[in-house]
Amino acid sequence: MNQAFEAKLRTDLDALKQAGTYKHLRHLTTPMAPEVHMEEAGDVIVLSSNNYLGLADRPEVIAAGKEGLEKYGAGTASVRFICGTFDIHRRLERRIASFLGTEAALTYVSCWNANTGLFPTICAEGSAIISDELNHASIIDGVRLASKARRERYKHSDMAQLEEKLKSAASSFPIVIVTDGVFSMEGDLAKLPEIVALAKRYGAITVVDDSHGTGVMGATGRGTIEHYGLTGQVDVITGTLGKALGGAAGGFVAGSDALIDTLIQRSRPQLFSNALPATVACSSLEAIDYLDGHPALVAQLHEKTEYFRAGLKRIGYAPLETESAIVPIIVGETAFAIEISDKLLKAGIFVTGFGFPVVPEGTARIRVQISAALTTEEMDRALAAFERVGNETGLLAKRSR
Ligand SMILES: Cc1ncc(COP(=O)(O)O)c(C=O)c1O
Incomplete structure (x- = not known):
């Protein structure tokens, strides 16, 4: 190992310790x-x-993961479009879509991957992304990867500022508003009724990352969108399977058939990285079924x-x-x-x-x-x-x- 580089890493780590943030x-x-x-x-x-929801150690969820390992082995050793998709991936994706009321869904190995795969795929030059300043780091990084798009931030839940940004981005296409459903550090909810109304008024599309809302908000745990009675009115939902829905790992994008097909064709984590492990697909599917039944x-x-x-x-x-x-x-x-x-x-x-x-x-x-x-x-x-x-x-x- 390069000694100078090692020394720099040690100094940086010591600084974290000094600052009490290690x-x-x-x-x-x-x-x-x-x-x-x-x-x-x-x-x-x-x-x-x-x-x-306490599903991480539910016997049914564990059993489903074990059956997945028996049935599918460790994995396909390939990215999806080469030979890396099991039928269980399709079943899980259809289940996520029907659970959330979208046409289709696509899984990723994490919601981090889903968010970083989404924005650069749908937002090229000429498009605009308007993001709440308190959005999760995976949204921030996903938006950064859409480097040709116009990128704007609005103050946390400040609808007047969101509207200003929408007006100033009027010549862009598409215009994407992105927000967490539940903000992880504050625990508060996005003002989705206002956001959806503004999106309609200005011809924008809405993306809601409901990682902390899925399984938590709404009478049946379908998330912040269900909580507000907005099912079917949000264009794109991203979320994780690594929290309420079993807690292993995995994420997804849910939306229209055309959006999901576009992501299969062009989103880089789909093209260049292996699928969600089949064991996790099985346990997550069971977690969704369990929630639906309870x-x-x-x-x-x-x-x-x-x-x-x-x-x-x-x-x-x-x-x-x-x-x-x-x-x-x-x-x-x-x-x-x-x-x-x-x-x-x-x-x-x-x-x-x-x-x-x-x-x-x-x-x-x-x-x-x-x-x-x-x-x-x-x-x-x-x-x-x-x-x-x-x-x-x-x-x-x-x-x-
Ligand atoms: C809002 C939000 N989005 C995405 C993620 C990342 O999820 P994953 O662990 O599936 O990558 C998190 C996790 O903390 C999150 O809170």
Whole structure:
């Protein structure tokens, strides 16, 4: 290894440590569930996973993955258009489309891949992409790859500014508005009714990444679009299979037949990278079927989220008021968020602190995520730890001043 380059990497890593933003990986030795065993901290309650519906360790989901391995082996050892598509990919894609109410869908190995495959394929020179400033990093990178397109950002959920940008991009075609359905750091929802109305008025198309909304929002878990009663009115939906829908990995784009065919023909991750593993296709398909057969899980998730939020308030916290299953608690400085999450981990609660540059300076936070699989007893134990740590660190005293 080049010594000078090694030294530069070490210096950069030391700088992260100095700044308190160095990330330590935590190693789990049991499946993702409300309680897991962590090498570094023993048995802990998980409040930082996207396992919103508790499907990651559902016996049916595990069995489907095992059957997939038996039936299809490890994979096709090819990219899809050469010899890399199993019938299970087609079944899963049809299922995603029917679940979300679109004509078609196409899977990718991750939603990151889906977002970075989508924008450069549909937005060439002369087109415009208008993106919420708080959109997920995969959208930001996907939009960057559409380097010939006009690229604009609007302030978070600022509909007046979105309209200005639409007016100024009027000569572009297509004009694409892209937003998260649920914003991952805030837990708030995109103003989809206004966005869809503006898109119609200005002849734009809408892309909604509903990675944190699928399985969470809407009466049957079909996402933020269902929540707002807008099924069929959003042009393109992207999402992940790595959160509520089984939690393994995988992502998708759902939309019209022509869009999906275009992505099969031209989207680079489809052309140059292997398909979603068949085992994951099988377990994800089972996860969608399970959710469809048990829509009460979604209501349970929201009841539990409200229970936890009310408990936090009762002990003196001021969590953000959100409609999703993400409950952020703003604590201020990054180092403080890290201190709190470290103390919570020692108290048996696994919940992550996020600071600058992931969120704006001074708004570091503890991001609680609720799962429908958490029991009341587990949530009560977690709340007791939050109370202890809140008092110990002075966070609760600050609030009551
Ligand atoms: C809004 C959003 N889009 C995309 C992704 C990436 O999903 P995946 O893990 O499938 O690449 C995430 C994951 O954090 C996300 O929150």
